[in-house]
Amino acid sequence: MGTTQLEAVQEPKYWHLRTVLSEALDSEFSVGEILPNERDLAARFGVARATLRQALEQLELEGRLQRRRGVGTTVAPPRVGVAVGTRRHAWPGAADAAWQPVDSTRATPPPAVAEALGTGRDEPVHTVRRSRVSQDQPVAAELLYVPASSVPGLTTSDAPSGEAGARAVLRELRRLTLARQESAVELGSARTEEARELDRLPGAPVLVVTTRYATESATAALSVATYRADTCRLTFGDAGDVEFHEGAAAGAR
Amino acid sequence: MGTTQLEAVQEPKYWHLRTVLSEALDSEFSVGEILPNERDLAARFGVARATLRQALEQLELEGRLQRRRGVGTTVAPPRVGVAVGTRRHAWPGAADAAWQPVDSTRATPPPAVAEALGTGRDEPVHTVRRSRVSQDQPVAAELLYVPASSVPGLTTSDAPSGEAGARAVLRELRRLTLARQESAVELGSARTEEARELDRLPGAPVLVVTTRYATESATAALSVATYRADTCRLTFGDAGDVEFHEGAAAGAR
DNA sequence: TAGTGGTCTAGACCACACC
C-alpha cells in the first residue's frame, strides 16, 4: 500500500480511496490479514478519519473487508454461495440440513402477514424461527409463517413452543402437496434482533428473501429470510447447490 | 412529525431516529411528499446534521426515501417488482420488451469473464450492453458476454457496433438450445458508469445478478446485471411477471 | 489498561437544480 498522497481529482476522495484500497487488497493482502487501524490509515492517506471510514464502508458493503469493534479490520474471504431456490419445488426444511429450527409460537400475525397469506386477520398462525449456518458462521435468520389451517393435524398440545414445536410444524407442512413457489429478493437493514442473530450491528445491510409456498388451492406458508449481505451470494438455478462462476461479478464489471 | 426531542436511550441516536422517522413516514406522509430539509430536521430533533443523515441513509437503503441533490428528500413509492428469473428457460431478450439493447463490442474479455465462460483468454467475446426500464425509470444496466464461438453465424461485418450489432448478437444467440440457467444475487456498489446509467451517485447500493446461460455442451453466455437496490425488488418464481405479496417483507419482520 | 472500531458534534465548502 505504497500510496501516501491523493492527487487532486474531481471524483470524491472517499471514492478514489476506495479504488486505491481495493487495488491494494488485490495485490498486497491475503484473506484474514489485518489492515492498519483507521487512524493510521487516515493519516497515511492524508484524509480525515470520517472520509477514510466512508471508503471502508463501501468495501465492507462489497464484501471485501470485515470490521469488528475492539479487534480491527481484516480482509474478508470470498462470499459464500448459498442456495435459496432450486427449480425443484420443495417445502422448507425438507431434507435440508442447512436450516436449524429454533422455536415456534402460535398467535395472530401482523396485518401484513395475514394479507400476504390471504387469511383472515384473526386466524392463528404458527411462526417458526429458523437459522441458517454456513461454514460455522450464521448467514440467515428466517421467520416462517404457517396458517393453522395449513396444518390441521396439529392440536395445540402437539405444538409446544421451542424447537420441538418448530419441528412438528415443519413435519405437518410436508404432508401437503406443493404446487407453486415464488420468491422475491430485496435489500433491507438488520433489525436489532436479527442483527444479534447474524452477529452484526443494527442497520447492517441484509438481503431479504420472501418466499410464498402454495398448494393448488391456497397459500400454505410464507417465509421471510434475512441473509447477511456482506458475506452471502444467493444462488438460484437448475443445479441446486452447485457452485458456479465464483467471483465473476467482481471482475466482470 | 411531532417529536422534537430524543429521550436518552442506549441504542445509537441515528438508529432511534430512523425508527421515529419511519413511523412518521407511515402515519404522516404520503408518497412523493417532500420532507423538511436536513438542517431543519436535524435542528428539530436536536442532533447534528451528520447524525440525521445517518438515519436518512438507512431509510434510503430500505427504499423508504429518495434524496436528490439540489432538490430535496421525498417519500419513495413502494419498490417495483422486477422479474429476473422464471422457471421457464429463456435466452436473454427473447420476446422481452423490458430490456433495451444499447450497443455491442467485440474484444478479448477481462480474465474473470473468460474464466467464468470457460473460454480461452484470447478468444474474442461480444459484449452487449442493455438497459432495463420500468415505469419510466432506469432500473438495471447489463453487460452480456457472448463468446464469438457461441454465435458462429456472425461475421465481423454482420456485427457492427451500436444497437444494430447488439440486436444481431441476441438474434444469433436464440438459434442455440438452452439447457441450463443459473443465477446468483449479491450486493455491490455502483461503479461510476453504472451510477450514471442508473441515475445514482457512485457507490450507490446495487443488486448484482450474475446469470450463466448454458447449452448441453458449454456456457453460451454470461450476464452481469446491475439493479438499483433502493427501488427494486427482484422476483423469481413460477409465475413470471405476476406481482405477489407486495410489501410483505416490510411488515413481516 | 491499551487499542480497536462506532458514534457524535459543529462547523465549512462544494455540486447541482430551480427560479
Add this chain to the structure above:
DNA sequence: GTGTGGTCTAGACCACTAC
C-alpha cells in the same frame, strides 16, 4: 441568486476486545 443534498474536516467520547 437561493436552497438543496453531498463531501470533508478535526476533534471528542463511547463500547468492545484482548491482554
